[in-house]
Amino acid sequence: MRPPDAPDAHGALGALGALAKVCGDVRPGEPEEGVLGVEPAVVAAPATVGEAAAVMRVAAEHALTVVPRGGETRLDWGTPPRGCDLIVDTRRLDRLVEHAAGDLVATAQAGMPLERLGEELAGNGQRLALDVPIPGSTIGGTIATGAAGPLRTLYGTPRNLVIGLTIVRADGQVAKSGGKVVKNVAGYDLGRLFCGSYGTLGLIVEATFRLHPVPAAHAYVTRPVDGPEEAHEAIQAVLHSPVVPSGIEYLSPGTVAVLLDGGPDEVGARAEQTVGLLGDTAQISEGAPDGWGRYPGGTVLFDVAAPPPALRDLLTALRESAGPGTSVTWSGDGHGYVGLSSGDVAGILADVRAALARHKGSAVVRYAPQDVRGAVDVWGPVPALSLMRGVKDQFDPGHRLSPGRFAGGI
Ligand SMILES: Cc1cc2nc3c(=O)[nH]c(=O)nc-3n(C[C@H](O)[C@H](O)[C@H](O)COP(=O)(O)OP(=O)(O)OC[C@H]3O[C@@H](n4cnc5c(N)ncnc54)[C@H](O)[C@@H]3O)c2cc1C
Numbered sequence: 286m287r288p289p290d291a292p293d294a295h296g297a298l299g300a301l302g303a304l305a306k307v308c309g310d311v312r313p314g315e316p317e318e319g320v321l322g323v324e325p326a327v328v329a330a331p332a333t334v335g336e337a338a339a340v341m342r343v344a345a346e347h348a349l350t351v352v353p354r355g356g357e358t359r360l361d362w363g364t365p366p367r368g369c370d371l372i373v374d375t376r377r378l379d380r381l382v383e384h385a386a387g388d389l390v391a392t393a394q395a396g397m398p399l400e401r402l403g404e405e406l407a408g409n410g411q412r413l414a415l416d417v418p419i420p421g422s423t424i425g426g427t428i429a430t431g432a433a434g435p436l437r438t439l440y441g442t443p444r445n446l447v448i449g450l451t452i453v454r455a456d457g458q459v460a461k462s463g464g465k466v467v468k469n470v471a472g473y474d475l476g477r478l479f480c481g482s483y484g485t486l487g488l489i490v491e492a493t494f495r496l497h498p499v500p501a502a503h504a505y506v507t508r509p510v511d512g513p514e515e516a517h518e519a520i521q522a523v524l525h526s527p528v529v530p531s532g533i534e535y536l537s538p539g540t541v542a543v544l545l546d547g548g549p550d551e552v553g554a555r556a557e558q559t560v561g562l563l564g565d566t567a568q569i570s571e572g573a574p575d576g577w578g579r580y581p582g583g584t585v586l587f588d589v590a591a592p593p594p595a596l597r598d599l600l601t602a603l604r605e606s607a608g609p610g611t612s613v614t615w616s617g618d619g620h621g622y623v624g625l626s627s628g629d630v631a632g633i634l635a636d637v638r639a640a641l642a643r644h645k646g647s648a649v650v651r652y653a654p655q656d657v658r659g660a661v662d663v664w665g666p667v668p669a670l671s672l673m674r675g676v677k678d679q680f681d682p683g684h685r686l687s688p689g690r691f692a693g694g695i
Contacts, residue, residue: 297326297370300347304329304371307339314372320352321365322655325372328354332377334394334451334459334490341488342457344371350685351455353484355426356398358419362430362586362652363483364663367689373488375425381405382491390448392493395425411496414440414531416578425489431481434578435532435544438617440497447476449493452486455681463493478676484687485695486680500546503531504556507542507574508567513600516541520617522562524593528555533617535596536576538610544573581612581624585653587637591646593619602640606633619646631661638665664692 298313305311309332314325327349331337344351350368354360355375375396382392386409393402399417402424406412416434418427426432428450433442440446449463452475462475479489510516519541523533532544541563545555560567580586589599596615603611607628615621625633630653637648650663667673670693677684677695689695 297347297349300343300349300371301327303343303347304340307343308336310377314369318372320354320360320369320372321363323365323367323369325352325369327370328372328374330374330377334378334453337373337375337378337488337490338453338457338459340371340373340457341453341455344373344685345456345683348683348685350688351488352687352690353425353429353488355396355423355429356419356421358421358426359430363690364658365689366687368685375423375488375490378425378490384409384411386411389496389498390493391496392449392491393424394491395428395489396423398423399427406496407499410499412499413446413494414497415443415446424492428480428489428492429482429484433620435534435616437620438533439529439531442480444477444480446494447480447492448495450475450479450489451491452479453488453490455487455683455686459490460487483690485677485691486686488686500531500548500552502549502552503544503546503571504552505542505544505570505573505577506556506559506563506567507540507570508563510535510539510541512539513597513604516600517594517597519563520593520596523559524617526558526562528559528562530559530617532577534577535600535613535615535621536574537581537613540574540576542574542577544577576614579614581614581622583612583624583626585625585630585657586651587623587625587634587648588620588651589615589623589637589641589646589648590620591641591644593617595619595641595644595646596621598640598643599623599637602636603633606636622651623648630657634661634665667692 308329310330312328314328316324318325329340331340349370351371352366352369354372378394378396380394384391399422414436416436418432428443431442451461453459510519516535523530523543530543531546534542543559545552556569612624
């Protein structure tokens with residue numbers, strides 16, 4: 286259901302003139318720009334925070350439903366929005382605002398691709414320790430989806446690395462928290478709240494990050510594993526040792542891979558120590574093993590999360606429910622993906638959820654063909670949904686921002 290005050294596509298097009306007065310790049314949407322089939326009436330690409338705020342203000346005045354768009358790498362993940370009168374494309378908001386190298390802190394605009402941020406920071410020997418989820422991913426999209434790859438084991442996810450955020454609220458007000466301007470918005474830590482908010486709470490326009498030095502050296506240690514028990518034991522051995530991996534991954538059909546980074550001498554020593562932990566079949570290499578940092582293949586993707594020991598039960602459940610060939614990746618900190626190409630998705634999902642529930646874990650369907658999506662509970666049980674609804678009501682009382690893209694129809 287569309288939000289009650291939302292205009293029809295014709296009415297949204299009527300706002301085009303008002304939007305063009307406040308933003309230099311406004312045009313009617315194209316059918317192929319649809320977000321999971323929901324076609325935008327208008328696309329606006331603000332080039333400054335001021336323009337972005339003015340666009341959001343006009344959208345509020347015309348009661349437009351708004352979907353933010355970054356690099357469009359995965360707009361087709363998740364659930365379709367209930368309305369999409371206006372896409373706000375952030376790709377012209379692509380500047381590095383400040384790199385305070387001495388403080389290991391940088392502020393960049395939301396539409397900047399992560400790769401370019403990486404190149405700019407590398408000039409000073411620093412990096413944002415987040416894997417680029419997919420080439421072209423922007424800072425805003427990565428924060429909005431909480432996306433993180435194998436480096437999450439040591440450095441965490443956007444939640445841990447974002448120290449300040451500037452957003453434009455549904456009413457067009459600019460709000461900041463953390464970073465250099467320490468001003469709380471109604472007591473909220475915006476950085477944490479907006480990580481994984483899928484564009485439902487506001488438009489992210491700038492982010493300040495904690496940085497790390499680019500490591501001088503790195504090494505991968507890989508070892509084949511045969512079955513859930515071996516995979517579990519290998520990961521636990523490394524996690525409970527002093528080698529401090531930057532990433533540790535289980536990669537189907539049967540590999541445990543460990544990334545170590547730091548100074549050249551100590552990386553070599555830690556790699557040898559890791560081989561000692563993993564046994565004679567472990568090997569050291571400079572290049573990443575196949576599948577490292579990639580999503581598993583398939584037409585259906587589950588995003589799974591649970592404490593690290595849940596891997597054993599997850600792999601056992603998948604072997605019994607989906608067969609031995611299922612494509613899985615799992616990071617040592619307890620987050621992974623399951624890719625399926627066929628089979629009884631609803632049954633497999635139920636089995637996976639039952640296995641993870643024993644560890645208080647969860648499984649969410651990130652993408653699936655429409656008929657499958659319609660037949661399963663995409664989100665599963667979501668704790669604290671009423672709290673989330675309260676936050677949504679405060680940030681977006683008209684329910685116009687990416688309506689329906691979050692759990693519980695938020
Ligand atoms: C629903 C969903 C869940 C995802 N979950 C994961 C995950 O768990 N792990 C993972 O590694 N990858 C995940 N991805 C993929 C990952 O988000 C993308 O690869 C990439 O990081 C997104 O960057 P992008 O610039 O291409 O954003 P897009 O693909 O353009 O947009 C992705 C989402 O972010 C929102 N968004 C984009 N920019 C802004 C902004 N400035 N302000 C507010 N919202 C914005 C969009 O409305 C959309 O919901 C997910 C994607 C989606 C859509």
